[in-house]
Amino acid sequence: MMKKWIKLFTFVITLVLVVSACKGGVDQKNYSKQTVSEESEVADVMIEKKIxxxxxxxxxxxxxxxxxxxxxxxxxxxxxxxxxxxxxxxxxxxxxxxxxxxxxxxxxxxxxxxxxxxxxxxxxxxxxxxxxxxxxxxxxxxxxxxDLYISFDNERVGELQAEALTKLVPKGKYVYIGGADTDNNAHLFKKGVFNILQPLINRGDITVVYDQWTKDWLPTNAFKNMAEALNANNNDVDAIIAANDATAEEVIKALEAQGLAGKIPVAGQDAELAAAQRIVEGTQTMTVYKPxxxxxxxxxxxxxxxxxxxxxxxxxxxxxxxxxxxxxxxSPISVDKANIDETIIADGFHSREDVYRNVE
The missing domain is CATH 3.40.50.2300 (Response regulator)
Structure with a gap:
């Protein structure tokens, strides 16, 4: 043990003297790698800080x-x-x-x-x-x-939602339940949705009869929004786009209270397990999967x-x-009942057993 410590002490002193003697300075980590063998690991630990x-x-x-x-x-x-x-x-x-x-x-x-x-x-x-x-x-x-922004194409998320529902409901009354106004993504989701809806609105095919943010993304606020939308329109709505799956869950609860769950298409996003289960059960139409x-x-x-x-x-x-x-x-991915097995289940994002738990 004494020999080991003497050897380490000698190495450190030598290293300090060599660095001090170099007028321009020497990269200590590189120098240690070039001049020692078994001592290099010790030097690296001493010099390199873990990120x-x-x-x-x-x-x-x-x-x-x-x-x-x-x-x-x-x-x-x-x-x-x-x-x-x-x-x-x-x-x-x-x-x-x-x-x-x-x-x-x-x-x-x-x-x-x-x-x-x-x-x-x-x-x-x-x-x-x-x-x-x-x-x-x-x-x-x-x-x-x-310095850097990394995300999914959130505008495209909204476009995928609107594309899915307008294929099913090309004409009718739409409700949009947005996310939190303070969240930039919520604005991007909405922009994407209206990229698809606006030409149909301009043609008179679609009317947006309710459009509201969900304060702080709180589920209770989403439920209140959807209940208000149904009340204001005497339950006469044809399609609902919700800013995410948690919001969609509250939308569907409000529909259930009126006996309308599964009768009106609902879009969400995030591919949460509960949303995947609702898709195979038939109460939610689609979600957007972001790996x-x-x-x-x-x-x-x-x-x-x-x-x-x-x-x-x-x-x-x-x-x-x-x-x-x-x-x-x-890139985000649109998911519905037709491709759920080959997307989120095939990727291992959710197991087939979990997704189909309530229908098999």
Missing amino acids: KIGFSMDTLEEERWLRDRWMFLDAVEELGAGVEILEANGDEALQISQAETLINEGVDVLVVVPYNAEAAASIVKKAHSAGIKVISYDRLIKNSEI IQTLTMEAAKAAVRLAKGEKIETDTKISNGKIEVPSILL
Whole structure:
């Protein structure tokens, strides 16, 4: 044991003397690799700091975000880095405070799922002041100089929803139950929906008889919105597009209360298990599947690259009101009863046993 410590001590002293003697300085990590053999592992541990990623999440209330959390954690650790994850329970002030905690802890890169797209700009400013780069994850942070945005093509999500329903209901009265007004994605979903609906509205084929945001994405607010839409139209509606599957669930509960579940087409998105079950049961028409494992892996790889000082080139840039943000946008997939087995089940996103539990 004594010989081992003497050997290590001699190596460290030698290394210090060589570095001090070099006028221009020497990269210690590279030097140790070039001049030692068995001691190199010891030197690397002493010199190299493990990358740490901070992940600031809005909420874990929905199944989808629980998946993001665990998959991102696994992806980062698979790449040999560490991650600390904090979630704010839909509280704007708490998210900003938690992000400051991660910044003060000295994370190498901060990944943010913003609760409020505008307010989160202050997080970016504070991170950059500390020399920390920021990735906007799934939702775009507005009016800030974020370093990278990675998400699915959220405008396309809305288009897929509207395309599915207009094939079934090319004419009639439509209800749109949006997401939270503070969430930039909710605006993108809606824009995509109306990209498809507007030409039909202009022709007089479709009338949107109710259009409302769901405050804070709260299910109780979605239920109230749908109940209000039915009451205002004496239950005379032909199709409903909901901003996500959790919202669609509340829409369907409101329809059930009027004996209309399964009689009016309902679109959602996120491919939650409950939504997949409703699709095979016949109360929800479709969902939009976004392969989250791809998203989390791409985000983890990008975070580690930024932490290493690498530049990430993208083919797409999205304006956030201040800059054209380098963006990675992944493709969503429309899912209905006809292709559910070959999409979310084939991918292992949900098991066939779980999806068909209530119908077989």
